Amino acid sequence: MSIRVVWDTSALLAYVAGDTRAAGLGELLATVEEGGDVTGVPAVCLVAAYRGADADQHAKLVELTSDDDGPTVILPLLAADVAPVAELTRTLPIDQAQAVTAASRHGALLATYERPKYAGAVDDDDMLDL
Amino acid sequence: MTRKLSISVPDDVAAHLDNVENASAYITEAIRLRRRSERTRAMLARHGIAVTDEGVAAAGERLRAAEQRRSERKVAG
Numbered sequence: 001m002s003i004r005v006v007w008d009t010s011a012l013l014a015y016v017a018g019d020t021r022a023a024g025l026g027e028l029l030a031t032v033e034e035g036g037d038v039t040g041v042p043a044v045c046l047v048a049a050y051r052g053a054d055a056d057q058h059a060k061l062v063e064l065t066s067d068d069d070g071p072t073v074i075l076p077l078l079a080a081d082v083a084p085v086a087e088l089t090r091t092l093p094i095d096q097a098q099a100v101t102a103a104s105r106h107g108a109l110l111a112t113y114e115r116p117k118y119a120g121a122v123d124d125d126d127m128l129d130l
Numbered sequence: 131m132t133r134k135l136s137i138s139v140p141d142d143v144a145a146h147l148d149n150v151e152n153a154s155a156y157i158t159e160a161i162r163l164r165r166r167s168e169r170t171r172a173m174l175a176r177h178g179i180a181v182t183d184e185g186v187a188a189a190g191e192r193l194r195a196a197e198q199r200r201s202e203r204k205v206a207g
Contacts, residue, residue, distance in 0.1 A: 005193070018178045024189070026179035031190035034167050060177050071170045109196055125200040128193065 003073065003106040004037040008099040010113040011130055012041065012049035015064065016057035021113075024130065028111065033071040039111075040075045041065050042102045048095035075102045092121055 005028065007015075014021040032039050041064075050061055065072050077085065081101045088097035096114075100121050103110040109128040112118065118127060132154075139147070147153040174181055 022177070022179045023181060023185065026174040026181045027185040027189035028193065030167065030170060030174070030181055030186045031193060033170055034163070034186065035190070036163060063173060069166060071166070109193070109200070125203045128196050
């Protein structure tokens with residue numbers, strides 16, 4: 001089982017918004033899982049999404065990320081990644097900086113609605129447009 | 131803890147299992163994957179997200195295409 005895709009804050013917020021974007025994210029989540037893999041959720045992105053969500057959305061975020069045998073895994077900010085993340089915060093918010101570092105560490109695609117914001121920090125082919 | 135079961139399967143499944151090194155482990159893994167998938171789809175439904183098999187398959191194709199592009203770019207160096 002490997003981490004095939006990493007969701008950034010924009011993906012998490014779209015998922016809990018429950019609008020038309022959420023269906024596409026649900027299908028992405030399901031296809032990754034049905035392939036025997038998991039979707040990575042950087043811890044700092046989860047914190048940022050939680051801060052931008054309402055109470056109902058908080059419950060969705062918790063359920064999405066709290067099952068040890070579920071479709072997602074929370075990616076901690078590892079000691080070894082502190083310096084790379086800090087370096088990236090020169091041009092990116094800290095949640096996006098961790099998303100970039102986590103995707104790179106796991107060789108996963110970075111799934112985002114905000115491709116332009118990552119310009120210069122991530123190769124185009126390392127992102128999956130949502 | 132394990133239990134020994136006697137089950138009946140269609141011929142094509144039996145033929146497939148004949149070529150698997152450990153049929154018990156193979157079947158166990160398949161059922162666990164199926165169970166995880168069902169649990170995830172139930173969670174998505176609770177979250178108001180309706181997914182279809184066609185949509186999941188299309189998402190899989192998009193993902194594989196993106197991974198292929200990345201792989202080709204890395205080979206091209």
